[in-house]
Amino acid sequence: MAQPQMRKPIESGIPENTKFLHPLLAKNYGNWKYHDRPRPGVLHHVAHGGDEVWTVRAGTQRQMDVYTIRKLCDIADQYAEGRVRFTIRSNIEFMVSTAAKVDPLIAKLEAEGFPVGGTGNSVTMISHTQGWLHCDIPGTDASGVVKSLMDELYDEFRREEMPNRVHLSTSCCEINCGGQADIAIIIQHTKPPKINHDQVANVCERPSVVARCPVAAIRPALVNGKPSLEVDEAKCICCGACFPPCPPMQINDPENSKLAIWVGGKNSNARGKPTFMKMVAAGLPNNPNRWPEVAAVVKKILNVYKEDGRPWERLSDWVERIGWPRFFEKCDLPFTKYLIDDWRGARVNLNASTHIRF
Amino acid sequence: MAKQLHPTPMLDALESGPWPSFVTGLKRLAADKDIAVDLLGQLETSYMTRKGYWKGGTVGVFGYGGGVIPRFTELKGADEQPIFKDAAEFHTIRIMPPAGMHYDTDTLRKFADIWERHGSGLIAFHGQSGDIMFQGCTTEAVQPAWDEINEMGFDMGGAGPAVRTAMSCVGAARCEQSCYDEAKVHRAVTNAFTDDLHRPSLPYKFKFKFSGCPNDCMNSIQRADMAVIGTWRDNIRTDEALVRAYFAKHGMTDLVNDVVARCPSKAIQVKEADKVKTGATISSVKVNDTHALEIENRDCVRCMQCINVITGGLAPGKDKGATILVGGKRTLKIGDLMGTVVVPFIKLDTDEGVESLVELTQSMIDFFAENALEHERTGEMIERIGLVNYLEGLGLEIDPAMVSAPRTNPYVRMDGWDEEVAKINAKKSA
Structure with a gap:
């Protein structure tokens, strides 16, 4: 049977961001003069040429279902100007070109359960893992x-x-x-890792696991007749560095x-x-x-x-x-x-x- | 309609409270998708047992070596079959966002449609790697989902021992403190290394991060192998109207406590307006009719505090560029490492300037590939071989701005001292 024709990836790297920018951000790119914060959750930026843009920042759950994404898009289309950006801490930002649009946008976001804030001297969203x-x-x-x-x-x-x-x-x-x-x-x-000696030889590249340990507490060993690894538990600092390359060395407890x-x-x-x-x-x-x-x-x-x-x-x-x-x-x-x-x-x-x- | 939900009392409790709930989102997905029903089942089990149940594996797309994070369930019954079979495979596709994480709603809706068709419908904006994470699909669905995302003009992010997805701040797009075109430089550097990004073959990961000013909103100094942090060489700029407006609102107490006293190098003073010095390296601005701020720019370390307090009234100079620091990372194995200076200043306002940074990055990655041990990051490698060997390997000039102090111990071979002095003198007189 012939191999199915596979599509070669388009190795395009990251796209040019210009087309994603709010028009006022694109227009005043590199030409902003100052900003202030009219209220928590709102940034007001003024360009050297006099243009002003208001940014409303809201918290999200980061792990978003498509319905939440579409809801945020609907808000951006109806109450903002169709563009959003995310901060490094997974807050979403909506940019608008008149002050009059700020309050209705905030009201809509809060009504839909997205808290407005995270600016200035606030406790902002927690940056987190999986x-x-x-x-x-x-x-x-x-x-x-x-x-x-x-x-x-x-x-x-x-x-x-x-x-x-x-x-x-x-x-x-x-x-x-x-x-x-x-x-x-x-x-x-x-506590030091608990080792499943039945699996180590099959799953782990033992020398690289030994090398991974920051305190040289791991050494190769024969356990129940099988090649495995053992941990000098007095030396072990319980860092867990051996666990990713060798899942049978279970550190989580x-x-x-x-x-x-x-x-x-x-x-x-x-x-x-x-x-x-x-x-x-x-x-x-x-x-x-x-x-x-x-x-x-x-x-x-x-x-x-x-x-x-x-x-x-x-x-x-x-x-x-x-x-x-x-x-x-x-x-x-x-x-x-x-x-x-x-x-x-x-x-x-x-x-x-x-x-x-x- | 999806199959019936498993009971999830632990997770259900995370639906209450004012913050947006990821559990509510997952349940909405679970109304239509069995994969979300079983994801909730496995997650609830983790909450009950306090254990994780995912293992990695090998899943990828045609033509690339990395960028998919494979996840297979380890939660199996006595018959060795997955207990939550519809989430037995739950892979993530990492996709690089546009610099600054800007989107139009059309793009976001297309992402949502693609992931609704091919995956669980769960997308993270964004992961700690700086990627959009399309979370949860079967091995079979990875390629068709990727094909559609890639055709939209988006490319896969890095994973494993490779150049990784980079991040840059909002920068020039909306920030008055921007000292270079962060998005342009981010894109130019990243896109020069797509091969190293998509086909992991380095000793370990290599990350770039781009911050437009020393406020370093991208945490680059602590997290990036190469941090590009905007700065400037000339005098802090002033705008008297904005400084006066600040003073009118805040008064002398705040000016002294928040601006003058918080300057780390005591470069800024408040003076009577008629006693302010003038000179090529002095910035001064009246706060009212009687008093003024005076900044000796040679003493200023470009920390941003006064500029942050009186934004616009005080501003970065015009001779802008960036400082390059290398070697930042977290603890393993030798302790936390900050990035440290290897290029005190580089101009990035021309294509040639950006190209020179790309070339420098290329030599950093080449040197790393040739000299780092397996699973060793750049900072650890430099700790092992010494900064001077690294600089000489890269052909970078030694500069006292690279140290917080000269050496404090005498134990060093100095055979080449006279030649080094001669070189420096020759350069000075040239």
Whole structure:
């Protein structure tokens, strides 16, 4: 039988974006003068030539069914001007050319269940991963964690009442696909992988699994007469790096895979240099369907920051001012020995000074 | 009409609350599609057992080596048959969006129609990779869905050890802080590497991200092997009307606390208007009739704080371009790595400038392909071989802007010191 004729891909790369731009964005491309925010969720940009464009930003569930997509398209066609864009945090933006179109658009979006906000000093949408819905190595879910938390942070999304913008992320394993954030929620494994020795030889390329381990805790071994791998459990740091290349080394554990909270990641160069986030809480249960223990810690940190942060202080700037001892005290979080870094380069995180706040 | 829903009490609870619910969306799909019914069944099981049930595999399209994320269920009964058979295959197709993630509704509706016909009807705008993710279809449906999407003018994203889908900010399209044409550069660089993007053959992934200014809205410094971050070399521009408008609204307290005191290099001062210095590197602007801001631009590190506070009143200069940083990534294996400077400034406002960046990127990828170990990212490779070896391999000039401080230890072979000094002096006098 003849092979069916296969279509060769058109290797076009990314398309030119000009035809997708709102006409005013295309017209004033590279020629914007300033912007302000007439209200939370709305950006107002003014071009050097005098053109103005209003952007209304709304939250979405990111994982969208086609009916939701069509609903957003209907809103864009009826209340905006047929163009939308998405932010890096899966908010949708509608651009309109007159101020008069802003309020009806907001009313329609909110009536259809899309909260308007996420601009300026708000808590914006959580950047997140795939979780149980689609990932092959998840320790927890992503969309459900985000839905639960955003339900609780709904008002903060729709207001601009924080000292500065707040970016959140969630990640369902320590690879941290959700990324750096002011507050990040990340799975933290606490036990070495459980190995299914019957499968290792068939499924895993053993030398590359050995090489993957950051602490050289994995070695080849013969188990029950079969070639397999074994883990020096005293050395193992439970990072899970062996699990993707070798699924029989199961790292996810319904009881012992916990959640940790990290704070102070900032990619912007504004004020201080960019910073990595730091672990401040761990051992929280992976507790679907609403992860209440995690939400309680996140909300506590947010509330203290909101109360105590000064204008323009990102979470990292605020902690830099008040110091870590007071951060842990104010947020009612235990500073345990596990929060003292001992990984490569850890000495830069030790206090090599007498700068101590009493 | 699809088959009957499985009971999903855990997920049902995620339909309440004010935030848009992905569960409600999945259930709407499940009214018509068995694949969505069974996806809900498997997801509910994960919520009950706290375990994931997907495994990878090998699924692709004709002509490409990557870009499809295969998922097969591992949730099987005693008979080894999938418990949720209609979602036993649930693959994702990664598609690269236009730079800046702009769409017209016609395009989005076509995407929705294609995915309704061939897949589950679930699409993510967008994944952390920066792709549109068409989630959930059978192995058989991948090729026909891809054919239709590709015919619309969209191409597949990267996966595995390959050049990956890039991201750029809204930039010049709608932002006054834009320092280069982010979309043009994003497209030019990405489209120069479609072969490396579609046919994974590198030691590991290689990512680009493009941010138009040092606010770095794309998180490029922390996430990209090559970060292109807009900046400028000349003086901060001022607009007195907008600065006065800011001051009238905010007053001296905010000006001092939010602008002057937050300048990280103390480059900005508030002065009596008649005492402001003049000079080639000074920007100054009156805030009212008696007081003015004075910025010594040689001291300014282009952090964006004052510009963010008084947007338009203060603005990036006119001699714009970008800083190139390489090596950003998350922890595994050697700890978190920020991208660090390898090109302090590059002009990107001409086709030649963009082409020189494409050439630099080509040499970065070539060097990475030849020198990185398997599963080693660029930042880890540089940590292993040292930045100087990397720069020399790429033919990039050493610059003190690449370090936060010179070396603090004496343990180094310095046989070539005199020759290096001679080279630098020769260049200075040339």
